Amino acid sequence: MNGFNKVVSHWAHKEESPALVRGNQHLLLQAKEELSEEQAQTRASVGIQVPVREPAWPLKEALRTEDATVTVATAAAWLDL
Secondary structure, three states, X not given: OHHHHHHHHHHHHOOOOOHHHHHHHHHHHOOHHHXXXXXXXXXXXXXXXXXXXXXXXXXXXXXXXXXXXXXXXXXXXXXXX
């Protein structure tokens, strides 16, 4: 997830990045289940107001899920493909 953190940080510090992203970048980095209801709503509003960055959130969550469930056997099977 370090790569995702770097990308979000890069987006947040770009000159054209809205202040909304800069102030809420931690919400993009937190796990979905760790967000309170208010934080989840704020994160969703950031996604609506900055739609080009919204696809990153579900991808990050999918990678987290995959990372948590991968085993040596499944990783070896992927490498054999």
